[in-house]
Amino acid sequence: ETGVTQTPRHLVMGMTNKKSLKCEQHLGHNAMYWYKQSAKKPLELMFVYSLEERVENNSVPSRFSPECPNSSHLFLHLHTLQPEDSALYLCASSQDVGGRGLGITQYFGPGTRLTVL
Amino acid sequence: DAKTTQPNSMESNEEEPVHLPCNHSTISGTDYIHWYRQLPSQGPEYVIHGLTSNVNNRMASLAIAEDRKSSTLILHRATLRDAAVYYCILRDALKNNAGNMLTFGGGTRLMVKP
Numbered sequence: 001e002t003g004v005t006q007t008p009r010h011l012v013m014g015m016t017n018k019k020s021l022k023c024e025q026h027l028g029h030n031a032m033y034w035y036k037q038s039a040k041k042p043l044e045l046m047f048v049y050s051l052e053e054r055v056e057n058n059s060v061p062s063r064f065s066p067e068c069p070n071s072s073h074l075f076l077h078l079h080t081l082q083p084e085d086s087a088l089y090l091c092a093s094s095q096d097v098g099g100r101g102l103g104i105t106q107y108f109g110p111g112t113r114l115t116v117l
Numbered sequence: 118d119a120k121t122t123q124p125n126s127m128e129s130n131e132e133e134p135v136h137l138p139c140n141h142s143t144i145s146g147t148d149y150i151h152w153y154r155q156l157p158s159q160g161p162e163y164v165i166h167g168l169t170s171n172v173n174n175r176m177a178s179l180a181i182a183e184d185r186k187s188s189t190l191i192l193h194r195a196t197l198r199d200a201a202v203y204y205c206i207l208r209d210a211l212k213n214n215a216g217n218m219l220t221f222g223g224g225t226r227l228m229v230k231p
Contacts, residue, residue, distance in 0.1 A: 004160075042221045042223055043221035045220070105166075107162075108159075109160050
C-alpha cells in the first residue's frame with residue numbers, strides 16, 4: 001500500500017474497553033500526527049511525533065495514550081473512553097525539516113470512525 | 118496567531134471555474150498560506166501553498182492579494198469530485214517551536230451541481 005493507512009476504519013467500543021488505533025505511513029516521513037475530528041467541529045491536533053519523540057501534546061486527556069515505536073508506525077491506545085470521545089481520528093505524516101513538526105505538507109490517512117457506547 | 122475567515126459554504130456548477138476566498142487580515146510577513154481539502158469520508162489532502170506570488174499546480178491555482186490580506190483558491194473547472202470542505206490555513210514556517218502546527222478552521226463546504 002502507499003500513503004498513510006489506518007486500521008481499523010470503524011470501531012465501536014464500550015466505555016470500559018481498551019482498544020488501539022494503528023497508523024502506518026509508507027512515505028519515508030519522519031513526523032506523524034494524531035488529529036480528532038468531532039461532528040461540526042474543526043480538526044483538533046492531539047499529538048505530534050518527530051523523529052519518534054513526542055513534541056506536542058495539546059492537553060489531551062490521559063485516557064488517550066500515543067505510541068510511536070518507529071518512524072513508520074503510530075498508535076493511539078484508548079481506555080475508559082467517554083461517549084463524547086466518539087469522533088473521526090485521523091493520522092497524518094510529514095517530512096519534518098526542523099525537528100519540531102514543521103513539515104510543509106501533511107499527508108492524511110482515511111481515519112478511524114470511533115463510536116463509544 | 119493569525120486567523121483566516123472563509124465562507125461556510127459555496128455552490129458551483131460542474132465544469133465552471135470556482136473561486137474560493139479566504140481573508141487573513143492579520144497575516145504576518147513570514148506566514149505561508151496553505152490550502153487543504155477534505156473529500157467526504159476521507160482525511161484532508163494538501164492542495165497548494167504560497168507566500169507572495171501566485172502559484173499553480175495540477176490541482177488548482179492560488180491567487181494572493183498584493184497586500185497578502187486575502188487569497189483565492191481557484192479551481193479552473195469544477196467537477197463533481199471537487200465537492201469537499203476547503204481549508205485555508207496560515208503557517209509561519211520560520212517559527213521553530215512545537216506550536217507551529219496546522220490549525221484547521223471550519224473551512225468552506227463546496228457543493229458542485231451537475
